[in-house]
Amino acid sequence: MKLKVTWLIVISVIAFIALSVIQGYLIYNTYTLKRNAFIQNTRSEILNIDYNKHLDSIVDTWEETLKNQIADYKNKRTTKQIVLNKLRQKADSLNSNYYNLYKEELAHKDLGYAVSYKKNIESIVIFDKENDTIFPLAEQTNFKLFGNDFQNSKANSVSVSRTFSQYDYIDQTENKINTQHYNLEIKFKDLMYIKDKNSIVFKQMLGLLIGSLFLFVVMLGLFYYSLKSLMAQKKISAVKTDFINNITHELKTPLATLGIATKSLKNQQILSKPETLQNSLAIIDRQNERIQKLIDQVMTNSLKAQHLKLALKNVEIIPFLNHIVEDFKLSVEAKPLQIAIAFNHQEKELKIDPFYFSTAIFNLLDNAVKYSKEKAKIKITTDYNNNCFFLVIKDEGIGIPKKEQQHLFEKFYRVSSSNLQANQGLGLGLYYTQQIILAHQGTIKVKSEKSKGSTFTIKIPKIQ
Incomplete structure (x- = not known):
């Protein structure tokens, strides 16, 4: 093809x-x-x-x-x-x-x-x-x-x-x-x-030259549009195939576990043991919840900024960030985690949607851990300048190649590197994060170098 x-x-x-x-x-x-x-x-x-x-x-x-x-x-x-x-x-x-x-x-x-x-x-x-x-x-x-x-x-x-x-x-x-x-x-x-x-x-010959130039420009435009459409279709086809493969992989594990747990309930020996029965039911419940979360991720994380209905509140930003960091530390079990914080206490309150904003930060922290080396090291800093709030999340992970960075926030896009194959995902996390930041009238930028980690900078204007 x-x-x-x-x-x-x-x-x-x-x-x-x-x-x-x-x-x-x-x-x-x-x-x-x-x-x-x-x-x-x-x-x-x-x-x-x-x-x-x-x-x-x-x-x-x-x-x-x-x-x-x-x-x-x-x-x-x-x-x-x-x-x-x-x-x-x-x-x-x-x-x-x-x-x-x-x-x-x-x-x-x-x-x-x-x-x-x-x-x-x-x-x-x-x-x-x-x-x-x-x-x-x-x-x-x-x-x-x-x-x-x-x-x-x-x-x-x-x-x-x-x-x-x-x-x-x-x-x-x-x-x-x-x-x-x-x-x-x-x-x-x-x-x-x-x-x-x-x-x-x-x-x-002026009329002929203008007509020829017009036709040439139209032909060039149609040629460019055709090639662009062809490349876009090719990219969409590749993204679609990649998405189907990824979501199939994500669904296989909980479905297989559900299948095993369901079959075990047909075993009379397990039914006669309440402790084993409760364990099987707990497995079914967890895997069902995992599948539901996966479906919700596909449905919710596909929304664009203009479709997000924010419930803006004045939030004391430093305590809010501290709670997020603490909650995130409790959720990480796969790798040793070290988070250093350097918060600027100049900014007291920020008008944000607590749910969506915390989701965006969780996505960035989750990626920092997922694509780190043996031990995840993350540094979070804040600043306030020119009536704007800045949040910087820096990790020491495997980094992102230069050519991949311009596509990083595209829907379903995943960095095509052999180092990342062990980390399956749907390519929606960073896209959803960007849409949340855009809905807050902010921007998000990335600076990264392969093998030297990545730095994500969020800029939110102070809404009066």
């Missing part, structure tokens, strides 16, 4: 993790699709702007400068680097007008978010008798023509275009004036940068 439950928990955890991973994967895929759709939509809007005739005319003006600079270059009046420098200067002078037009057109789109844009030149190549690359040069690989300046690594591509044109120029390199022609290829790459791209996509 234990192995089945363990495997069930392991499989449930694996299934929950798998579902969480799948949900995360689906959310990531949804984010990727929405981001790509968002970028594609922005790209379409930018492309419409890029085909504006006013912007094209500015590009044509720049290309006219390029044509003139290449004519000088072909006539060896300038170098590639100078050509590029003059092309940059011309682009810079035109950029203000270009970008203002771009922003006006972008404003008409009413996108609701800012988009930076630039047009780069990828290459400028002259096709003549032999190919001649004007750009890029080995030492220069970036040429922003128009638009904003931002890092290419953070940008998204809008479009890549190529123009292929044929131009004429006057060749004056050999003291002759000839008209020559060449083919010019220019590759453009348009880029855009959306600063808050991720935030915008996440806002668009």
